Amino acid sequence: MYDFDNDGIANHIDLDADNDGIPDNIEGQSTIDYVALSGNDADNDGLDDAYDATPNGNANGLGSLGLAPVNTDASAAVGSDTTPDYLDLDSDGDGLFDVVESGAGLPNDGNGTSTGTFGANGLNDLAETGDTDLGYTDINGEYDNTQTDNFDDNDQDVLTVGDVDYRDITDDGIPMITQVYQFDAERWIEITNIHPTKSIAANLINIQLYKDKTGVQTTAPDVTHTVTSALAPGQSVIFGNSNNTLTNINSNAIAVKNNDLTDISGANDIITLSKVNGVSSYENRYDIIESFKDKTSYVRIDETLQPNVNYTESEWVVFVDDALDPYNFLIDSAERHPHDPLISEIESSNSDANTLLGLHRIEKTTRTSGNWNNGYPDRSRYVSVNENYEHQNERLSARKLEILGSNILAIDNQLLVVTNNLNITTNAEIRLVGKSQFVQTHTGVADITGNGKMYVEQNSELANIYRYNYMSSPVRTVDLQTYSIESVLKDGTNPVSFAGIVGQGASNIARDINFVGGYDGSTGTPINIADYWIYTFASTRGQRSNYEHKYKSGTIAPTDGYIFKGPK
Structure with missing residues (x-):
């Protein structure tokens, strides 16, 4: 009878024939294809039915050979051998002993075998449930039947291209x-x-x-x-x-x-x-x-x-498909959203974007130090702006967008498209310069967070104190789901720009408007608008829609526009 580890217990009744602290039933099988004991032996040949090719055969076990033992390092480029894992103290041939790489923490003699107290079953008591010799009632000791998480896997590749550490021949990516x-x-x-x-x-x-x-x-x-x-x-x-x-x-x-x-x-x-x-x-x-x-x-x-x-x-x-018509309604919806991500964005992709075939980066990309640090933004990316940045020449696309710190993102006469969340943190700004527009394409409730600001150009060319201007507000009052005119409407005498400074001086942008009493507004620094002429046309308490006097401070729903009379 063969006794590999010289512990006085023959291999065929030794639950750990090489004494590395890993039971033979585990080392004899591959990690991913491990088959658990059934607990049955229908033909009484001593072989569990889970491993018996003829579970209803003869008690002499004829035709039943049990498991074919795994030899992990049989074809390893370095350290290969012909020894199956249950008898191999270094199953992957990397020069590190299984007793160490397994992560079991068992004491060992420095030569690959565990030390301590051993029962008649040959398994280290410290590897048994409760650190107590349980004989042959549990041949896997303290280890359960999910072998992918019983042992250390520092590179986390056991479920992909590798194995647990004591069997991992190569240290691979994902x-x-x-x-x-x-x-x-x-x-x-x-x-x-x-x-x-x-x-x-x-x-x-x-x-x-x-x-x-x-x-x-x-x-x-x-x-x-x-x-x-x-x-x-x-x-x-x-x-x-x-x-x-x-x-x-x-x-x-x-x-x-x-x-x-x-x-x-x-x-x-x-x-x-x-x-x-x-x-x-x-x-x-x-x-x-x-x-x-x-x-x-x-x-x-x-x-x-x-x-x-x-x-x-x-x-x-x-x-x-670009050819889908966003305005051709079929049963109850258009063929696509007007700003859905399009195949043409793949075909004409920026050479540093994830939309480019043959390139993919994980984690968000951040604008910092004059560059995108993890690839160019596209509709699949989480995009972060952590410096003052003026975007020009083409539209800026993102799946999620955040503007951090006190930084300014300026879009220069281009489209800003964000699929899901827009987060403008406190003190941060987005400036839509010239004819720039911002579009979100997700469905459901609004998905905008943060207490920062967005400045949008809305020009009225009707310089007449006798005629109304009609506008809607693309933004709302900070911290509210509504808006008031005095909180969102600014003096646009000086157009929004990347370099402009927000303030009340003659050269500043987005000056606070001076709302005046009486009926007539006037030009000035800032401009003067008559508070009296500010109305909305909306449903009043669920009744028929009508004009409602709002003045500068009245609460207006984000779906409602407003009218006012401009300065001369």
Whole structure:
């Protein structure tokens, strides 16, 4: 009888044959495909039915060989051996003993074996439930059946391309699906190593396509592919087809032509990343996208910091067909929002934006020191402005936008488009210069936070004290859901500008207006507007709409405009 660890207990009755503190039933199986004991032995051959190829066979065990022991470092580039893990004190061959890398914290002799008190089952009592010898009643000791979280995994790759530390041959990054593009005959699938410092070794990323399928999958995928190249930190691999003509692609990406893998259409396909290719691919997936619509590009948001075993719609921004008519109502809605993210934004993407095929960055991007520190803003990005910044020449797009500190964001005769939250922190400003406009495209309630200010040009060319001007307010009073004229309307004699200073002097912008009594306003520094002529036309206490006198301080709902008479 063989006794590997020389503890006087033969291997076949030793729960930890190499005495590294990790039970043999765990080390004998792979981490991700671990099969738990059933607790049954139907044919009384001594082999648990979960591992018995002939559970209803003979008591002599004929045809039942049990588990095929795993040897993690069999093909390791460094430190490979032929010893299975349950007898290997260094399962991954990296020169560090399993008793240390497991994170169990067991005392050891410095040569790979644990020390302490051992029961007749050969397992260190400190690895048993309650630190007490329980014989063979629990062959896994204190470890449960979810092996992916029983042991240390410092690089957090056990569910992706690696393993727990004592079995992790390489120290790898994190692959994630980051864009799926399909428009006309063009098809692209983008996978990115989102780790900032760690590469992913070759032959570790497995991608699967379940074609014309939805829901949970129990069969092998229709198409599989293993990435044979290593991916540097932040690098992407993009899969395309023979019909692709798009040339605006990140030159640093690895391009692979695979017509079968990119044969997607009909909004009924599933793409997964999994540790394995085969029948168990779906069960062992670590990332997924499914039911993606035709003529779209799905771009993952930068706040998704790790792969997700469940498809989560909110993790993706959908760029749609430009040809959809935003003003052609079908049953109850237009074909698209006038400012929806569009396919053309992918095709003409800035070379440093996440919309560019072959490029993806996680975490928000911040304007600081004269540059964007983590890529150019686009409709999938969380954008932060932490310096005074004047944006010119093209529209500025963001999924979320924040202006920090006492900084000014000026938009110079361009469109500012934000999908979701706009946060203007206290003392911060947005200035919409000239014909600039601000548009939010989300549905539901207002999503604006912070106590900062937005200055918008609204010009009245009717310089007449006898005729009314009509305006609406794109902003509201700070801290309120309503507005009053004196809190939002400013003297626009000097146009809003990036360099302008807010104040009451002759050269200042956004001067407070002087609201005067009587009936006539006048020019001046600041201008004078007659308080008397300020009205709204709105529903009054649920009754028929009518003109309502508001004066300068009356409360006005954000949906209501107002009239006033201007100065001469």
